[in-house]
Amino acid sequence: MQQDNRLSKATKAYYAALKRLISEGKRVSFDAVAIEAGRGRGAIKGASHEIRALKEAILKAKEEQESKLKRNSQQHKLAESIRIKDNYRAKYEEIVQINNVLMEQLASTVFELEELKIEMQRILKNQNNIIKIKKF
Structure with missing residues (x-):
């Protein structure tokens, strides 16, 4: 994750939502993170550096979650x-x-x-x- 002081408020909210979803064991996806952050489905858009990093973090968390589910x-x-x-x-x-x-x-x-x-x-x-x- 990037330094928090350089992230926009929306991106900080997305990262916080991602952490909550992971800690609660809920399914991780782009839409789930957006909804957890108080936004609508499909709200995670764009190609800026911080959005790409957020998308990578979400995909990584999703892969880890699927891997863990598969192992169990x-x-x-x-x-x-x-x-x-x-x-x-x-x-x-x-x-x-x-x-x-x-x-x-x-x-x-x-x-x-x-x-x-x-x-x-x-x-x-x-x-x-x-x-x-x-x-x-």
């Missing part, structure tokens, strides 16, 4: 819940894949260990070892 809507909450559910499902599937890989590695390691035990028994049965190996 049931559709948005449902979409957010679905997104969270899908995210957890993807994480679960990733963990299942990691678990499957680890299980395959474990099975391979157990198989290799059994082969080494068999090889060790074969070596122990052969009495011509260079190094004496103790049995466990």
Whole structure:
């Protein structure tokens, strides 16, 4: 908002009306601001610098209000819940894949260990070892 001492009385009234509408949670629009300021519909006209700034402030407040309403809507909450559910499902599937890989590695390691035990028994049965190996 511009400095208050440079604004016309009408523009100051519009800004005050905009603040009231925002604080009361009422719908913000050009007409709503004009009516709240005690003017008629369509009263916010012109292309002067202060009117353009006022229009930008009204549009910004309107966008924020619509964004807030959208975030609180049931559709948005449902979409957010679905997104969270899908995210957890993807994480679960990733963990299942990691678990499957680890299980395959474990099975391979157990198989290799059994082969080494068999090889060790074969070596122990052969009495011509260079190094004496103790049995466990």
